[in-house]
Amino acid sequence: MNVLVVLENNRGKLHRLSTEAIVGAQKLGSTVSALVMGEGLENIVNELDACDLEKIITVDHDLVSTYNADGYSEVVKQVAQSFSFNIILAGHTYQTRDFMPRVSAKLGIPFIPDIVSVNDNRFVKQVLNAKLNAEMSSASDSAILSFQSATFSEEDLKTGSCGSEVFEADLSPSVVRAVSEDPFQEDQGDVDLESADVLVSVGRGIEKEENVPLAFELAKKMGAEVSASRPVVDSGWIDSFRQVGSSGSNVAPKLYFSLGISGAIQHVVGMKGSKKIMAINKDSDAPIFEIADYAIVGDVLEIVPKLIEALDQS
Amino acid sequence: MKIAVLVKQVPGGESSLSINNSQNWIDESVVTFVMNPPDNFALEEALLIKEKMEQGEVVIVSMGPQRVQKVIREGLAKGADRGIHIEEDGQIEIDPLTIARRFVDVLESENFDLILSGLQSDDTGMGQTGVLIGELLGISTATLAVETEILDGHVKVKRELESGWFQWLQLPLPASISIQSGLNTPRYPSLKGIMGAKKKEIKLVSSSEISSGERSQSMDRIFVPTASKQTEKIEGEVDQTVGRVVEILKSELKVI
Numbered sequence: 001m002n003v004l005v006v007l008e009n010n011r012g013k014l015h016r017l018s019t020e021a022i023v024g025a026q027k028l029g030s031t032v033s034a035l036v037m038g039e040g041l042e043n044i045v046n047e048l049d050a051c052d053l054e055k056i057i058t059v060d061h062d063l064v065s066t067y068n069a070d071g072y073s074e075v076v077k078q079v080a081q082s083f084s085f086n087i088i089l090a091g092h093t094y095q096t097r098d099f100m101p102r103v104s105a106k107l108g109i110p111f112i113p114d115i116v117s118v119n120d121n122r123f124v125k126q127v128l129n130a131k132l133n134a135e136m137s138s139a140s141d142s143a144i145l146s147f148q149s150a151t152f153s154e155e156d157l158k159t160g161s162c163g164s165e166v167f168e169a170d171l172s173p174s175v176v177r178a179v180s181e182d183p184f185q186e187d188q189g190d191v192d193l194e195s196a197d198v199l200v201s202v203g204r205g206i207e208k209e210e211n212v213p214l215a216f217e218l219a220k221k222m223g224a225e226v227s228a229s230r231p232v233v234d235s236g237w238i239d240s241f242r243q244v245g246s247s248g249s250n251v252a253p254k255l256y257f258s259l260g261i262s263g264a265i266q267h268v269v270g271m272k273g274s275k276k277i278m279a280i281n282k283d284s285d286a287p288i289f290e291i292a293d294y295a296i297v298g299d300v301l302e303i304v305p306k307l308i309e310a311l312d313q314s
Numbered sequence: 315m316k317i318a319v320l321v322k323q324v325p326g327g328e329s330s331l332s333i334n335n336s337q338n339w340i341d342e343s344v345v346t347f348v349m350n351p352p353d354n355f356a357l358e359e360a361l362l363i364k365e366k367m368e369q370g371e372v373v374i375v376s377m378g379p380q381r382v383q384k385v386i387r388e389g390l391a392k393g394a395d396r397g398i399h400i401e402e403d404g405q406i407e408i409d410p411l412t413i414a415r416r417f418v419d420v421l422e423s424e425n426f427d428l429i430l431s432g433l434q435s436d437d438t439g440m441g442q443t444g445v446l447i448g449e450l451l452g453i454s455t456a457t458l459a460v461e462t463e464i465l466d467g468h469v470k471v472k473r474e475l476e477s478g479w480f481q482w483l484q485l486p487l488p489a490s491i492s493i494q495s496g497l498n499t500p501r502y503p504s505l506k507g508i509m510g511a512k513k514k515e516i517k518l519v520s521s522s523e524i525s526s527g528e529r530s531q532s533m534d535r536i537f538v539p540t541a542s543k544q545t546e547k548i549e550g551e552v553d554q555t556v557g558r559v560v561e562i563l564k565s566e567l568k569v570i
Contacts, residue, residue: 098457101445110531112531125438128436134438134533139529177486181481222570248476292543293545298555
């Protein structure tokens with residue numbers, strides 16, 4: 001199996017799910033290479049220097065200096081064809097969802113997305129809103145796969161040696177039809193949820209905006225950052241840069257302390273890699289309890305004030 | 315502006331789910347089918363575009379057995395102009411690439427300016443059919459659109475990235491765009507709309523059942539996930555609960 005991992009380059013930094021995808025590839029394939037394009041290529045090559053990879057393929061081309069689906073899908077196709085990769089892997093991110101289907105159509109091989117585990121050549125994917133799991137397989141020995149967050153752990157990354165090779169992509173301006181403007185944030189903020197050790201995360205169980213400061217107070221006592229689920233952000237109670245989930249940040253802190261989050265799959269995929277999960281929820285059947293290490297059945301608005309008090313005293 | 319909206323019929327969120335005898339999908343005979351909720355937002359966006367431009371046509375395109383005509387009719391009741399039903403009795407949930415090829419056979423001759431689809435389906439959640447179709451048709455694509463604006467020969471799309479970031483893209487038409495859920499408030503059909511929908515055309519396109527040799531991937535087994543974690547349940551008096559939580563934070567997790 002000749003595996004290519006397509007890395008996601010966040011302005012010179014590797015996406016966390018890309019590292020997990022390399023771990024997945026190392027478990028899956030006999031030879032594993034990685035592809036990276038965009039700005040700050042050297043940083044990424046350095047970051048992976050001690051990683052056990054056949055080689056890192058870099059593409060430095062004006063038309064893919066920033067992400068665009070037209071250019072990226074064309075480059076991945078060309079790389080896959082010229083090195084005869086039969087398995088293409090990536091983390092299941094918004095970017096992957098945007099361009100990988102195009103690679104699938106270009107190469108005529110299936111894209112099996114959002115995989116949560118692997119048994120030989122069978123790939124397990126959640127279906128019907130995560131109520132059931134399905135085992136999928138490709139009809140040929142070729143496939144594109146993307147892994148859900150926390151399917152593999154960065155800690156299992158195999159170290160070793162890794163060469164690098166420049167690939168000259170054949171791209172003409174006519175390929176890139178979409179004109180992309182620079183990405184921007186609606187709420188400016190410099191909170192780095194992904195490097196926080198402890199997150200106190202707010203869900204609908206906080207009930208109203210006036211109660212949100214409780215979470216900030218608790219976080220302060222614990223030296224934690226505050227994050228939130230999508231409904232709370234959509235209500236405008238908490239800034240969008242604090243959102244965790246498929247549309248927000250993907251986090252893996254030492255402790256994820258969720259306050260009144262029910263645990264919809266869109267939220268869970270962004271935090272299930274947390275080392276420990278503690279959750280408070282009124283509903284003892286809340287899905288968040290299925291992945292929690294500590295399930296606290298109760299009212300956030302009763303427990304949190306008393307907890308803050310107790311932490312003051314201790 | 316001629317707009318296609320790709321709509322899928324899926325098991326409703328409240329449906330009871332039981333695994334079928336061959337253990338490769340659910341028993342559909344006990345399922346209540348609904349319009350895939352994310353597709354509702356794509357339909358609403360199409361109707362809003364047409365209303366804003368004060369001209370154009372919105373066409374619902376759906377693939378599946380006879381039953382999918384129900385969701386086509388629902389779209390027509392909300393204001394779409396006509397429907398296309400691509401008849402397919404095989405299990406279509408599992409193979410987006412083959413499905414996309416089938417759609418392309420039908421969409422090609424219609425020359426749509428815009429093809430809109432939902433973020434993903436609530437059954438298998440492959441989240442790629444709209445993009446596959448765009449690539450197979452050789453037109454522009456975008457995903458996770460949270461705002462659209464039609465310009466002369468172009469469409470401007472505000473795309474959601476991760477962690478609170480966004481990006482504006484300008485795509486030449488025709489384009490295939492998948493819509494992020496929540497960007498608008500889907501309407502309910504009016505009584506007049508429901509009555510009117512009965513007279514609207516649903517074109518039936520019969521296609522031969524997708525053969526196993528044609529498939530690019532398969533779903534081999536379906537099963538109930540098992541819990542992988544040991545969970546300590548803490549409940550009872552608030553004071554006791556708080557006492558136990560402090561103990562865990564201090565001694566077990568050592569985070570305070």
